Amino acid sequence: MTNDALPPLAFPADDAAWAVFAADRPAQRLAHVAAIDARLTSDPSLTTLERLELWNDADIALSEALSEAYVLSEAHPDSHIREVAEGQVQAVESVSSARMLDRALWSVFADADATGLDDDAARLLTHVQRDFRRGGVDLDESDRERVRELTDRDTELSLEFSRNVRDGRREVTVPVAGIAGLPQDFIDAHPVDADGLVTLTTEYTDLMPVREYAASRETRIAVLSAYNDMAWPENDPVLAELLAVRAERAGLLGFSDWADYETQTRMIGAGAEIPAFLSKLDAASAVAAEREYARLLERLRRDAPDADAVSIADFWYLLGAIKREEYDVDAQLVRSYFPFDRVKPGVLEVTGRLLGLEYRPVDVPTWHEDVSSYDVLRDGERIGRIHLDLHPRPGKFTHAACFPLAPGVAGRVLPEAVLLCNFSRGLLEHDEVVTFFHEFGHLVHDILGGAQRWARFSGVATEWDFVEAPSQLLEEWAWDADVLRSFTANEAGEPIPAELVAKMRVADAFGRALEVRRQLGHANVSYHLHVDRPGDLQAATEQLYATSSPVQPLPGLHSYAGFGHLTGYGACYYTYQWSLVIARDLLSGFGAGLMDEQTAQRYRREILEPGGSRDARDLVEAFLGRPYSFDAYQEWLGA
Structure with a gap:
């Protein structure tokens, strides 16, 4: 069966049906997983390939249940439905972790014979075996039980942390x-x-x-x-316990700390490599950041003569002032060319033209009237469906992110994904346009990578410190004059002038090193809170930000309480700059132009379509014809 013939997910059309949908669908899938596991552990005649196919069936069911529940927990307007969905997230995560501790299931795969498996199946077997060991299956009974308790508690605390941020307006x-x-x-x-x-x-x-x-x-x-101070003081005890839970779990599993546990499956390879990489960023950005900071401080003192430091509350305002006064880039003029009702179709048109896709609107029930849904077609065949939920409302996820909804499996499940953003309904800042392109990069990656045989490798399933690179690359299209001319317009109907875009690109280089320092602060907080586990979260966080950048944090506040990435990214916020190093190098492959058809086809084929079926280093080398390097990032940073 082709993806074109696969039915997309059907959402309920009324409130009563939503309550049933949120509770019953995950439960049905968990029952299906239990039946699969019973067969795996009771039928010794199964071949290794048959075992993997059954495992894949369970992966599909778990992924569907978890993804649907996560989206509803973050986006459904009814707080009761969000609460039910959170409970289902906990139930699915609990089953997933318990399976990795199940000795009977482990025995099915521990010594499985890989003879005759193709490369993809052999890769899946290796990953399954690694997951069991990382889950703690080799521990004694009491330690396995403690790991199970800690894993469940991690899920519970992470959901509570996110809920407090979501409701922290x-x-x-x-x-x-x-x-x-x-x-x-x-x-x-x-x-x-x-x-x-x-x-x-x-x-x-x-x-x-x-x-x-x-x-x-x-x-x-x-x-x-x-x-x-969003989500403070509520998240203070939540985060303190979450850090303790992760540290104990890592220790039981044989890792020195949570960062070491997380990085075992990532490109960087080991927790100790995180501070080494951050030190490299520090050295690369320090001199330029000090020069930029001196200009910010001088500009601040024109308004506040007694100011002795630039704070984070001054940062964006001063950047805008300098770019307006010294680079002739007025952000208010720039935003006049970006009404939301032109940006949204513009992003669809540009990415469709680039990647050979068509987005066909579909009128289907969803969780809110703001959501717009599209079938994604290539050569006239439907290959996926996307849902765009782009404006803020009470109880909704407060940032911008792509959420998987259905795992693409060739001939079995149509890939679906969701954008949850918080854009204005009027004029957008250019930064928001960049964010839109960035998040849309995750969306198309999820759909184009969603034609795998194995659910484990579907969509955005690469190493987690590579996953941002394709999205960071797509940001470049928001800086191209020809691209922007194709969809922008001010009130007079005039597209943004090429000379203004050229000035924007020049001005963008100013403050770049300070922005890297700001990201360095986030990465240091992410890493050191997990590894050092300070007793005073507020003092430690403030100190980490203060020493990471000359732009100072506002004193006495609790930004860690609203730092949503501490749940999903854990100790590994370094990911954003690691991926950016790769993204800047990937851009060098577009030497014939951002809209060059042959380059775009090769990029789609080598980077996006494989999903997680190959290691990220191999994906990059296949596209660039060489291993990636730090050089393009260093050049960009020093521009």
């Missing part, structure tokens, strides 16, 4: 003078109350314009302070 009020400098459409959307005050929130639609345009330093500090 805060408001601040400022005098009307405090919104001076903000775009007129923003001012119009934030009326003054009877007391002469304006209410601002920590949602991205307020946060990003305020930090970029608010002339009032007090306003910027107030909003950034509220944002940095």
Whole structure:
């Protein structure tokens, strides 16, 4: 059966059916997994290939159950449905971890004969055997039980942490003078109350314009302070326990710390390599960052003569001021060319043209009226379905990310994925356009990589420190004058001028080293909280940010409580810069132009379509014709 003939996931059309969908579908899939495991452990006549095929059936069921539950837990507007979905996430994760501790299941694969298996099947067998060992199957009974308890608790705490972030929206009020400098459409959307005050929130639609345009330093500090204290104090004990749980689990499994456990399956290879890589970033960016910082401080002192340091509440505002005053790039002018209702179809058109895809709108029930769904076609054949949920609302995931929904398995399951973002319905900042391209990169990777035989290798299933590289590469299309001309327009219907885009590219180089330092701060927090497990999370986090960048954190706040990546990325936030090193090198393969058809086809074939069926190093080498290097990143950083 071709993917074109596969039925996509059908969502309920009413509230009562959603409650059944959220509870019953995962339960049905878990029952199916239990039946598969019973057959695996009771039928010694099965060949190795038959065992792997049954394991694949279970992988499909678990992936469907988990992905659907995660999306509903982060996006469904009904808090009861979100709560039910969270419970199903815990149930599926618990079954998944318990299977890795099951000695009877392990015996099915421990000494399985790989003779006669093709490369993909042999690769799957190796991964399954590795997963069992990482799960703790070789431990004695009491330690296996303790690992199971810790794994379940990790899931429970991670869900609680994310829920607190999702529900952590805060408001601040400022005098009307405090919104001076903000775009007129923003001012119009934030009326003054009877007391002469304006209410601002920590949602991205307020946060990003305020930090970029608010002339009032007090306003910027107030909003950034509220944002940095989201989910605090609720997440303080949650994170402290989560770090302890992960440390104990890593120790029981024979690893020195959680970073060592996580990196065993990643490109970087070992936890000790994380600080080594971060040290390399430190050395590469230090001199340029100090030069940039001096210019920021000088500009800040024009507004605040007594200022002794640039804080994170000043960072984006000062970058924008310098780019406007010294590079002739006015961010408010730039945003006038990016109305959301042109950006969304523009991203679809550009990526479709680049990758040989068509996005056909489909009118189907989803979890919210904001969601728009599309069948993804190539050469007229449906190869997947995507769902775009792009605007903020109460109780929804607060950042921007791609979530898998259905694991693509050739001839069996149509790949589906979801974008959860928080874009304005009006004009977008150019940074938001870049984010849109970035997240769409994950989306197309998930669909194009979703024609695998084995669910384990479907979609975005590469090593986790490579997974950002294709998305970071696609950001470049948001900086290309020809690409932007194809979909941008201001109120007069004029596309963004090429000379303005050229100025934007030049101006973008300023502040690049400081942005690397900011990312270095996130990576240091991610790593050291997990490895050092400080008793005072606030003091340790503030110190790590303060020593990572000359741009200083706001004192006394608790940004770690809202640092959502601490759950999924754990100790490995270094991933973003590691992937960026590769992305900058991948870009060199597009020497014939970003829209060159032959290069795009080769990129699709060598990087995206294999999913996780090959090691990331091999994917990159197949596209570039050589191993990747640090050189392109170093050149970009020093531009």
